[in-house]
Amino acid sequence: MPIQFAVIGCGAIAQRRHIPEIEANRYGKVVAVADPNEARVNDIAGELGAEAFVDHKKMLKAMDLDAVVVAGPNALHAKQTTDALRAGCHVLVEKPMATTKAEARRMIDTARKARRYLMVGQNQRLMPPHVKAKQLLDSGALGKVLSFRTTFKHPGPDGWSIDGARSWFFDPDAAFMGVTGDLGVHKVDLMRWLLGQEFATVGGTLATVDKRDARGRLIGLDDNAILQLTTARGVVGSVEISWTNYGAEENHTKLYCEKGAMLIGGDSEFGVVVDYRNGNRELHKVGAMASNEQQTSSGVADAFIDAIRKKRKPAIDGVEGYKSLTVILAAMDAAKQGKTVKIRY
Ligand SMILES: NC(=O)c1ccc[n+]([C@@H]2O[C@H](COP(=O)([O-])OP(=O)(O)OC[C@H]3O[C@@H](n4cnc5c(N)ncnc54)[C@H](O)[C@@H]3O)[C@@H](O)[C@H]2O)c1
Structure with missing residues (x-):
């Protein structure tokens, strides 16, 4: 059954x-x-x-x-x-x-x-390029991660939601968070998992630059954000997210490590590209990253x-979801206060 x-x-x-x-x-x-x-x-x-x-x-x-x-x-x-x-x-x-x-x-x-x-x-943890990246990081081939940059940008939920621009996504009472809660939580969760570390501080800018509600007013939620994060062990990185990328969807990450750098989802043919410090290049052909246009099994x-x-x-599980949510709520608080804040789990 x-x-x-x-x-x-x-x-x-x-x-x-x-x-x-x-x-x-x-x-x-x-x-x-x-x-x-x-x-x-x-x-x-x-x-x-x-x-x-x-x-x-x-x-x-x-x-x-x-x-x-x-x-x-x-x-x-x-x-x-x-x-x-x-x-x-x-x-x-x-x-x-x-x-x-x-x-x-x-x-x-x-x-x-x-x-x-x-x-x-x-x-995001289950997408083939991310699974491959995690394997490579855990193998120690790249040494410690020193810093990162991760990006997720698409045209926004008005093009995705079943109810288009009239959906709950642009209603602050129903959504509570804008792009930071929608795409930011994906990238924060991915980075926590890839690094195997928790974030200790977050600062950032949340902005509403283009999305409008049914009455033509800018929505009361962020449609773009840039977050700066540090882990307790000193890894620094940025998360860039946007609902106003009207070009091709971007969903990529770069990790700068002791022994080289790894690009995930940034090459159309190879899901993971590693450039070692000694000049060697490794190209990994893995399954595709799902996008709004191209749905692959998640x-x-x-x-x-x-x-x-x-x-x-x-x-x-719920605890993992809780930790990623906590970072996002702290980012919203940091943006409101205009300063970097400690994340309290
Ligand atoms: N994991 C991912 O990659 C991913 C991608 C998109 C959306 N999401 C998440 O999925 C959730 C839904 O997003 P979506 O894109 O499907 O939105 P959507 O706007 O396409 O659909 C939302 C649906 O919820 C229904 N709804 C409204 N009130 C309800 C209620 N009281 N009870 C039950 N249903 C109700 C609406 O009628 C609509 O059919 C959100 O939390 C969103 O963040 C996750």
Whole structure:
């Protein structure tokens, strides 16, 4: 019997990744979907042969579920996750996992008490170029990482969301964070994982330069940001993120290490390029990085299903999501104060 899944929030990420990836896995089946957009949820349920609900609580009561994907607006993640955990389901929640540290702690606590798994959709860790980069770093071939620069820039959620420019992404109450919470949390999580270190301080600039709401006013959230980070062991680096890159999507990282430099996702043919200090060059052809235009399997649903089947805590669990969220909240605080701040986990 496949793992019985429900999906709460049936927008772009659910339709382009979670639902097809669960359905493609022989151990998973989507049996229910919930979304307040009645026409949307009915259509999706019809295609899947699943049950449709406009209220996730009614769904949790009515259905006998094993696992739930929480993939709606950021501000709803915490409540919908704890509701699903309390109903006895394992939960895969999209990033950012919550909008405050207290919410994230509550989610972790609820999962522990319910003895259910909580995974966070920080899928950058699973992209083939990043997996290769992690292997190379862990092998010691490049020595210690000294500094880094990481970039994630695309045209913004108005081109991605199922509801375009009218979506929750530009509503401060529903999103809570702009590009820093959307793309910044991806890159902070990636860097924490690649470095195997926690960030100690963060400073940065958050700006709204171009995105406008339905009334033509600049949105009340950041659409560009530049963050400076240091780890406790002295690695320094920057994170550059943007929702206003109207050219080709950028999703690349450069690591400057004792024995050379490594470029990830910056070459169209080779996912990882290493230039050693001694002049040698290593080109690694690995699978592609997913982009908004080019969706490749994220591996998230497979990893979650695998964890449930093998009764093993997911590697990208609530605590990992909490730490990455904490860095982002500290970055927002630093930008507001106009100074570098210590990150308190
Ligand atoms: N991991 C990634 O790479 C990635 C990529 C995109 C989005 N996301 C995350 O996924 C989440 C959803 O983003 P999206 O791009 O799919 O947004 P979207 O705007 O395309 O879809 C959001 C959906 O949520 C629904 N919704 C609104 N209120 C709801 C409620 N009360 N209950 C249930 N559903 C509700 C909307 O009707 C819509 O169908 C966000 O947290 C976002 O940060 C992650």
